[in-house]
Amino acid sequence: MKKDLLGWALAGMLLAVSAGAAGAEEPIRIGHSVSLTGGSSMWGLAEQNALDMLVEEINAAGGVLGRTLELIHYDNRGDAVESVNVARRLVGDGVVAVIGPAQSGNSIASAPVFENAGIPMVVTTATNPAVTVDPSSGQVRPMAFRPCFIDPFQGTIAAQFAFEDLKARRAAILYDVGSDYSQWLAKYFEEAFKVAGGTIVAQEAFRSEELDYRAQLGRIKEQAPDVIFIPTMQKEAALAAKQARDLGITAGLLGGDGWGSPDLMDLGGSAIDGGYFVNITDLADPDIQKFLQAYREKFGADPVLPNPVMAQDALLLLVDAMKRAGSTDGKALAAAMENTKDLPVTSGRLTMDPENHDPFNKPAVIQRVDVGQKAFVFVKKFEPGRN
């Protein structure tokens, strides 16, 4: 009997919902390719929360172009093949634009699908230059945009920080030869550190699946560097830190935004304490305090940064483009996004470079790993143009 009642209730609700939808104007559908399961899910879930929160706000204020916004979140599991499947599904669903993916590899894999469909893709935290510029032709990808900084900038910031703030003159690099992110970031750091006037005394590599870097670290130790730059994900950074300290290396440790995962401190323990890394934003960033307060009120916890902030920037970028274009057509949206100037977004202000679809003037923060406090401590903010 109970089952019957439930069935009728459900059928009734479905009827009511479809009647309502038919009556009102169709909502604007925006896709979201996001890791809701797997290793990157903690950022993905925070992205989803932050976007839902912002869409609720926008719809309550009357929506965009007289229509409401509707988000479609699909789980790409942080995987390149799955990201392409999600991209195809979103195209099939008739979305007008897509937010995500968050990772460079997955974004590069998804880009051609959206380009062929003429649907703009705004990635959240993918920092590799090839996400928005096709490396084989050197041409900008017409439908790919991002609100975050790119790796050359990140490498430069790390090198500047090492040279000026840590007063390092001799730097060593330990990177992952199996990862594009790591290889390129190592190169950008090297160039910028040399330009600043420092010397790269050792450059050692390992392959992604390896666990033991002591042979490489032994060579680095012989060169007695002031600082070791480790542009990897948190797992490799933690292993390298432990093994460096085991070998008696006392040099400072420095990394990129790949370190920015809360489990870095569990994995690296005391060895990673006092390390510095570049990140997109920080809980102490004065520009995002209003967002943080709203997020805490709604979800009762701090968001896992920086993805939710970048996801909101991506959506605000899209909404602004819709308003200026007065349409949701893909080409019109892309043209409007290219000419975004001084748009107020969650992380500050955004101006798009039409040459490469990367933002001008995106800030970066330096964070220090504090294992005792179990936190990343805000050290300083780099703002190109304002510094």
Added chain:
Amino acid sequence: MLQTLVTGLSIGGIYALMAVGYSLVFSVLNFSNFAHGAVIMLGAYAGLGVVRLFPPHLALAVTGAAVAGALVAALNERLAYAALRRRRAPALYLMISAMGCAVFLENLVYAVLGSRFYAFPEMIARSVVTLGGTSVSLLDAGALGFALLAILALHLFLTRTVTGLAIRAGVSDMTMCALMGVNLDRLILVVFLLAGAFAGVAGAFLGVKYMVYPTMGWITNKAYIAAVIGGLGSLPGALLGGLLLGVTETVVSTYISSVLRDVFSFAILIALLLYLPHGLLGREAEEKI
């Protein structure tokens, strides 16, 4: 140079600990138990669980991992291999079943515990002893020492006890051994319990030294090579092969190129098998896989 040697020996010690399990099973059943890596992985997770439930202590973690490893290996034998064995299936089938078990267990962990990485809490301080400009971490020295002791204990067990005698008899002729009144099922169970305990210990050390995650078992590919270099089925061979491989890898990484390390390790394996098909200390035997 000395630092390279020390680092190589400490890596080799763990290879040796893992290689012993391969050799032990191979010596009795004549097949390569590729599920060994998965048992190592589960041992590491068990050690981690023990450390989280009880006061964190290295000895407790190693013991817990050894017990769990022994149980998983024994269960694996009873559920997956025993029926094949009784039907006298060719060793190749046992090996394929073992590969299946490895993938099954790995995916089970993915499904139940997820893919995230875990690290052991710091149970012994990251103390480093410096001897003549060479840094030796206490954990490494302890792991190598423990590996040597455990392998010695196993050797004594095999040579000085009745069960050990039965296992060695089984190694030379299983059918004859059964005819002499030895309970083969029990004998094989003991072999798997021992191999599993070694796997658990190796897993705990690997976890403490590096990290715990579902695919960590694949590092046993190296241990398997170590076992083959030393001579599959020979315990001193497993030890020798492990240490040799660890030192070779470190020397290649340090003096030639870290990216070419595996090119060298596997080239040595191929060359060695060409000239010494039974490894350094292996004995002549048929049907080696």
